[in-house]
Amino acid sequence: MKVVVCIAVWNEEKKIGRVLERISRELVSDTVVVDDGSTDRTVAVAQAHGATILHHPPPRGVGGCIWQGIQYARARGADVIVFLAGNNKDAPEEIPRLLKPIQEDGVDLVQGSRYLPGGRHGGDMPWYRVIGTKYLHPAMFWLATGRWLTDTTNGFRAFRLAVTADPAINLDQPWLRRYELEPYLLYQVVTRGYRVAEVPVTKLYPPKQQGYTKMRPLIDWWGIVRPLLLLALHLKR
Numbered sequence: 001m002k003v004v005v006c007i008a009v010w011n012e013e014k015k016i017g018r019v020l021e022r023i024s025r026e027l028v029s030d031t032v033v034v035d036d037g038s039t040d041r042t043v044a045v046a047q048a049h050g051a052t053i054l055h056h057p058p059p060r061g062v063g064g065c066i067w068q069g070i071q072y073a074r075a076r077g078a079d080v081i082v083f084l085a086g087n088n089k090d091a092p093e094e095i096p097r098l099l100k101p102i103q104e105d106g107v108d109l110v111q112g113s114r115y116l117p118g119g120r121h122g123g124d125m126p127w128y129r130v131i132g133t134k135y136l137h138p139a140m141f142w143l144a145t146g147r148w149l150t151d152t153t154n155g156f157r158a159f160r161l162a163v164t165a166d167p168a169i170n171l172d173q174p175w176l177r178r179y180e181l182e183p184y185l186l187y188q189v190v191t192r193g194y195r196v197a198e199v200p201v202t203k204l205y206p207p208k209q210q211g212y213t214k215m216r217p218l219i220d221w222w223g224i225v226r227p228l229l230l231l232a233l234h235l236k237r
Helices: 016-021 042-048 062-075 092-105 127-145 161-165 181-191 219-232
Strands: 003-009 030-035 052-055 080-083 109-113 120-123 157-160 196-200 202-205
Touching: 003 016, 003 062, 003 092, 016 030, 016 042, 030 042, 030 062, 042 052, 052 062, 062 080, 062 161, 062 181, 080 092, 092 109, 092 157, 092 196, 109 181, 127 181, 127 219, 157 161, 181 196, 181 219
Parallel strands: 003 030, 003 080, 030 052, 109 196, 120 202
Antiparallel strands: 080 157, 109 157
């Protein structure tokens, strides 16, 4: 099984090196870093660690980076793509957990969950993020799809690239360029009958002064909510 790891980044020069160091070269065929117009040394650090670099100036947003990573992996004949954060919140050592259900059980998408038994979260994770990620978004996802998943906003996931060849799942839409693409994909995979599983993973937030997130309150949170509403109401496809 040919596996590509994709990391979308923007100004992560202090963290991306540590992420790349922890990815097992025995497990993956390629590691691609999709740079969203960084102005620091992110690209130089990633190149020094052997990553393939895709550039996106001016910034397009994480959704656009994810779509480009998927296109890259498909063009190279990969079977599976794994996404993880470039800011060192995820544990690359846990990639085998994501791959196992795909390899052994024929699962199409494996969602990492910090809230399953065996998962872990902490650090400087704000209380309102715990409420949003553990309760609010999973509840909205359940209302929209009828399926309860424990950590619907976690970007640490793996899926078969064959899913993205489904003509009913159109990831190349302008409205999916920022944070909308990931909940859109998860919604579509669940509602179209693909096999989905969750596995426990780690999500540790660094100290706030080190920059634990680039999401803007309300504006970007709306980006992960509105795909559920628009799709459930059949206003988008």
